[in-house]
Amino acid sequence: MRKPRWIVKPVAVGGDLGEASGGAGGGGLSGNGNGNGNGAPGRAGKPVIYHCVSRVVERRFAFGPDEKEKLRMFMRMYENFSGNRVLSYCFMCNHIHLLVEITPAAAGGLTDEELLQRVGCIRSEAQVAVLAKELAEARKAVAAGVVKDAASYVAAIHERFTWRMHDLSQFMQGFLQRFSMWFNSKHERSGHLWEDRFKSVIVEDGVAARTMAAYIDLNPVRAGMVGDPAEYRWSSYGEAIGGPVKDCRLTGSGAKGNGKKAREGLVRACLAHEGVGFEAERWKDASRIYRRLMGMALGKNKGRAAVEGRGVVTKNTGEMLESEDNETVLPDLGMAGMLLCRIRYFTDGAVIGSRAFVNGAFEGARERFGARRKDGARRMRGSGSAAK
Numbered sequence: 001m002r003k004p005r006w007i008v009k010p011v012a013v014g015g016d017l018g019e020a021s022g023g024a025g026g027g028g029l030s031g032n033g034n035g036n037g038n039g040a041p042g043r044a045g046k047p048v049i050y051h052c053v054s055r056v057v058e059r060r061f062a063f064g065p066d067e068k069e070k071l072r073m074f075m076r077m078y079e080n081f082s083g084n085r086v087l088s089y090c091f092m093c094n095h096i097h098l099l100v101e102i103t104p105a106a107a108g109g110l111t112d113e114e115l116l117q118r119v120g121c122i123r124s125e126a127q128v129a130v131l132a133k134e135l136a137e138a139r140k141a142v143a144a145g146v147v148k149d150a151a152s153y154v155a156a157i158h159e160r161f162t163w164r165m166h167d168l169s170q171f172m173q174g175f176l177q178r179f180s181m182w183f184n185s186k187h188e189r190s191g192h193l194w195e196d197r198f199k200s201v202i203v204e205d206g207v208a209a210r211t212m213a214a215y216i217d218l219n220p221v222r223a224g225m226v227g228d229p230a231e232y233r234w235s236s237y238g239e240a241i242g243g244p245v246k247d248c249r250l251t252g253s254g255a256k257g258n259g260k261k262a263r264e265g266l267v268r269a270c271l272a273h274e275g276v277g278f279e280a281e282r283w284k285d286a287s288r289i290y291r292r293l294m295g296m297a298l299g300k301n302k303g304r305a306a307v308e309g310r311g312v313v314t315k316n317t318g319e320m321l322e323s324e325d326n327e328t329v330l331p332d333l334g335m336a337g338m339l340l341c342r343i344r345y346f347t348d349g350a351v352i353g354s355r356a357f358v359n360g361a362f363e364g365a366r367e368r369f370g371a372r373r374k375d376g377a378r379r380m381r382g383s384g385s386a387a388k
Contacts, residue, residue: 048102049087049205049272050168051212054176054198055095062183062193063093068234070182071096076261078175080121082165085278086261087269088213090220090235097216098172099203099236099269105166110158112139119161122174131157172198206273213269214294221298229294236262237290240283266290 056062063071068091075098079086088099110118112135120128138154147153164170180193203212213236220232230241239262263286264278270286270293355377362369362376369376 045104047104048168049203049209050098050100050102051201051203051216052098052100052168052172052198053095053200054172055195057192057195059094059195061093063091066186067091067183071179072234072239074175074179074182077121078171078178079261081118081174082167082171083118084166084168084171085265085268086236087209087265088216088236090216090232092219092223097219099209099213099216099265100168100171101268102168102171103166105162109155110162115158115161118165122178168200172200209272210270210290210293211297213266214290214297218294218298236266237294240266240287263287 071091072089075086075089083103083105085101085103086098087101088097090097112132116128116132116135119131123131135154135157138157141147142153164174176194176198183193184190203209217229217232217235217237220226220235221229226232229235229237232238233242239259242259260280263280263283267276267280267282267286268278270290271282276282358377359375
C-alpha cells in the first residue's frame with residue numbers, strides 16, 4: 001500500500017510550494033522566510049534541507065544571461081560566507097529555486113583566520129584588513145590583561161558576523177538583497193525586485209531530497225527552454241556537467257569554474273541518507289542515479305518538453321535507478337555529450353588558444369579585469385571526463 005504524503009502548511013503559503021513539497025515524495029513544513037525559525041535547526045545541531053523559491057515582482061521576465069551569472073556569483077559568495085551548502089539550484093527568467101542545506105556551526109566556533117576568510121567572501125580586502133587589525137589589537141589587549149572578560153571581548157567581535165551564518169533567513173536575505181542592489185544599479189531602477197519574501201519547505205534527506213533536486217533541475221526542460229537539463233547552464237546539473245563561467249571573486253572549492261561545488265551538492269542530495277558528504281569523487285555514481293531520476297520524472301510530467309517515451313517499462317523505481325541500461329527518456333551522457341556541454345560554456349566571453357594568444361587578448365581587454373589578475377591564460381577545467 002502506498003504511504004500517504006503529509007504536509008503541514010500555513011494558510012499564508014500559496015499552492016505552488018504545496019505542490020512542490022508534495023512532489024518531493026515526503027513530508028514538509030512550508031514557510032514564508034519570516035524570522036529566524038527557518039534556519040534555527042541547522043544552527044542547533046543536525047543539518048536541515050530546505051527548498052526555497054523567490055519570484056520577481058509581477059512575475060516579469062527580468063533575468064537574462066548576465067543576471068543569471070550574477071545570481072550564481074552572489075549565491076556562491078554567501079554560501080561560502082555562511083557555511084551553508086547549496087545542493088541544487090536553477091535560475092529561471094522570473095524566479096529562482098534553491099535546495100539549501102543549513103549546516104550546524106562548529107562546536108568550537110571559528111578561529112580568527114577562519115572568520116577573516118569567511119568575511120572575505122562578501123567584503124572587500126580593505127574591510128577585511130580593518131577587521132584583522134581589530135582582532136589583532138583585541139588579542140593583544142587580552143594577552144596584556146587589559147580586559148577582564150577576555151573570552152567575551154573577542155567573541156563580541158566574532159558575533160558581529162557569525163550570527164548571520166548557519167541560518168536560512170540570513171543566507172537568503174543577504175543573497176537576494178546583494179543581487180537586488182546590483183540589479184537596480186545596472187538597470188537604473190529603484191524599488192522591490194522580489195514580489196514577496198522567499199518561500200521555503202523543509203525536505204527530508206534521501207528520496208525526498210534527490211527528487212526535489214531533480215524537480216529543480218528539470219524546470220527549464222519542462223518550460224520548453226532546453227531539451228536536456230545538461231544544456232541549461234544556470235542550474236546545478238548544467239554547472240556540474242559543464243562548469244560555470246568564472247565571474248568576479250569567489251572563494252572556496254569550485255571557484256575555478258570547474259563545477260566542483262555543483263557536483264558536491266548533487267552528490268550530497270543523492271546520497272546524504274547513506275552518510276555521504278560533499279564528496280565530488282562520488283559524482284560518477286551519483287550522476288548516473290540522478291540523471292535516471294530526472295528521466296523518470298520527465299517521463300511522468302513533461303510539461304512543455306517534447307520527449308519521446310522508451311516503450312513499456314515494467315521495472316520499479318529502484319530497478320530503474322540501478323539497472324545497467326538506462327530506460328528513461330533521458331539517455332546517459334557519453335563522452336561526446338559531456339564535451340559538448342563543456343564547449344557550450346566556452347562560447348560566452350572566453351578566448352581559447354595558446355598561452356601567448358590568450359594573454360594577447362587579455363591585454364587588449366585589461367580594463368575588464370581586477371588589478372590582481374596578472375595574465376589571462378588558464379588551463380581548461382571541467383567535466384568532459386569522469387570527475388576525479
